Amino acid sequence: MELAAAKLKFIEAWGKLGSEWGINRTMAQVHALLLISPEALTTEEIMETLSISRGNANMTLRDLIGWGLIEKQHKAGERKEYFFADKDVWNIARQVAKERKKRELEPVLKVLNELSSVQGDDKDPEYKTFKKSITDINKLAGNVDKTLETMLKAEESWFWGSVLKVFK
Amino acid sequence: MELAAAKLKFIEAWGKLGSEWGINRTMAQVHALLLISPEALTTEEIMETLSISRGNANMTLRDLIGWGLIEKQHKAGERKEYFFADKDVWNIARQVAKERKKRELEPVLKVLNELSSVQGDDKDPEYKTFKKSITDINKLAGNVDKTLETMLKAEESWFWGSVLKVFK
DNA sequence: TTAAAGTTTCAAAAATTATTGAAAGTTTAT
DNA sequence: ATAAACTTTCAATAATTTTTGAAACTTTAA
Numbered sequence: 001m002e003l004a005a006a007k008l009k010f011i012e013a014w015g016k017l018g019s020e021w022g023i024n025r026t027m028a029q030v031h032a033l034l035l036i037s038p039e040a041l042t043t044e045e046i047m048e049t050l051s052i053s054r055g056n057a058n059m060t061l062r063d064l065i066g067w068g069l070i071e072k073q074h075k076a077g078e079r080k081e082y083f084f085a086d087k088d089v090w091n092i093a094r095q096v097a098k099e100r101k102k103r104e105l106e107p108v109l110k111v112l113n114e115l116s117s118v119q120g121d122d123k124d125p126e127y128k129t130f131k132k133s134i135t136d137i138n139k140l141a142g143n144v145d146k147t148l149e150t151m152l153k154a155e156e157s158w159f160w161g162s163v164l165k166v167f168k
Numbered sequence: 169m170e171l172a173a174a175k176l177k178f179i180e181a182w183g184k185l186g187s188e189w190g191i192n193r194t195m196a197q198v199h200a201l202l203l204i205s206p207e208a209l210t211t212e213e214i215m216e217t218l219s220i221s222r223g224n225a226n227m228t229l230r231d232l233i234g235w236g237l238i239e240k241q242h243k244a245g246e247r248k249e250y251f252f253a254d255k256d257v258w259n260i261a262r263q264v265a266k267e268r269k270k271r272e273l274e275p276v277l278k279v280l281n282e283l284s285s286v287q288g289d290d291k292d293p294e295y296k297t298f299k300k301s302i303t304d305i306n307k308l309a310g311n312v313d314k315t316l317e318t319m320l321k322a323e324e325s326w327f328w329g330s331v332l333k334v335f336k
Numbered sequence: 337t338t339a340a341a342g343t344t345t346c347a348a349a350a351a352t353t354a355t356t357g358a359a360a361g362t363t364t365a366t
Numbered sequence: 367a368t369a370a371a372c373t374t375t376c377a378a379t380a381a382t383t384t385t386t387g388a389a390a391c392t393t394t395a396a
Contacts, residue, residue, distance in 0.1 A: 001283075001286050002286075003286060003294065006283050007298060009279060010279075010298075013276055013280070017272065017276050020190050020271075021189065021190050021272070022187075022188050022189050022190045024354070025354085026355085035301045036301050037294075038293035038297040043373080052355075053355060053356045053357065054356085054373085055357065055358090055374080056354075058374060058375085059354095059355090059374090059375090079364070080372070087301060088304075089304040090308070103188075104185060104188045108181055108184075108185050111177060111178075114169070114177075115169075115174050115178055117169075118169050118171060120171050125206035125207075126171065126206060127171055128206070129204055129205065129206040129255070130171065130174065130175060130178075133257070134204075136255075137257055139257075140261060140324075143331075143332065146332060147331055147332070160311045163311075163315055163331060163334065164311065166330040166333075166334060167315070167318040192383085192384070193384090194384075194385080211342090211343080221385060221386045222343085222344095222387075223345075224385050227344090227384095230344090247341060247393080248341085248342070249343080337396100338395100338396090339394105339395095339396090340395090341392100341394080341395100342391105342392080343391075343393095344389105344390080344392090345389090345390075346387100346389100346390105348386085349384105349385080349386075350383105350385070350386085351383085352381105352382080353381085354380080354381070354382085355378105356376105356377105356378085356380085357376100357379105360374080360375075361372105361374070362371100362373070363370105363371085363373095364369100364370090364371080364372095365368100365369095365371100366367100366368085366370100
């Protein structure tokens with residue numbers, strides 16, 4: 001396969017994966033494009049390569065900055081803004097984990113904790129079933145949360161070394 | 169908080185979490201409803217409780233069965249079908265991990281492997297950057313895959329015991 | 337067989353989400 | 367102060383996803 005074709009295929013695959021995981025396709029594609037670009041790119045270049053509008057490009061780039069996945073760069077003597085992606089895949093994974101934990105996991109944990117304190121009659125099957133499911137989900141979510149917390153602080157080699165060693 | 173209100177809140181929260189993670193809101197809500205129901209429910213009861221149409225309920229229930237999260241039950245002497253959710257949260261997590269691994273992770277791993285074999289000139293920064301990103305993502309995805317694989321086979325207590333022990 | 341009870345299907349409609357593009361805004365240089 | 371270069375905003379539109387509901391289908395019992 002040609003490099004040019006391979007790049008397109010990667011952008012497409014990354015976009016598809018993103019859209020399956022609640023990240024808008026265009027955002028994932030822009031990220032993919034920047035991930036495989038040795039140089040920072042301008043909005044124009046991104047619009048052109050992915051055939052998207054200026055407005056879309058601008059919003060998407062802003063979101064990616066918000067996720068901590070790319071940064072603006074300026075070149076001496078130029079007005080244009082350039083965008084450059086962090087290429088460290090472990091940083092990317094941590095960044096995504098951090099944001100999704102904050103935006104999605106934590107709000108749910110908060111609700112689950114509230115629901116955990118609902119009182120009722122242990123003889124009532126409705127209450128018993130509710131209570132047990134909430135408690136179990138809460139425990140699992142707590143473990144996920146702790147593991148992500150560790151991941152956020154860890155070096156990649158240490159993290160996978162530790163996790164995979166256990167599973168031999 | 170009243171049990172009835174708490175149930176609604178749980179259904180809503182579970183639906184929101186689902187929709188943020190690429191699972192249709194109604195499907196997550198039906199799952200939530202069955203998770204906190206001690207008894208199996210009929211299509212009618214589900215339609216009624218969640219205010220959804222028969223067609224939607226039917227399709228959603230079929231999908232949930234496809235995900236291995238609920239099962240049909242029949243009561244002696246009745247024509248109606250009842251639906252019952254597996255209440256074991258670790259089973260649920262494994263089942264979801266299994267399906268998403270198969271449907272989403274594996275196809276991407278396949279593409280990444282193809283892309284890994286693209287040849288090029290190591291002096292070409294375009295090629296070098298592409299190669300490095302693909303290789304790194306491939307390694308990370310491989311580790312995730314291995315960990316999920318272990319999770320699928322493991323008992324909950326063993327799995328979290330092992331993972332969390334490392335992180336003390 | 338027939339009809340009642342129940343389930344499934346799927347084209348059309350509704351709801352949601354993403355994208356466009358042009359106008360408004362900003363910054364810089366002269 | 368003006369204009370050129372560039373960025374941001376957002377109402378309107380397009381695309382996608384979800385839901386509806388009625389017709390078709392299936393199963394069971396009389």
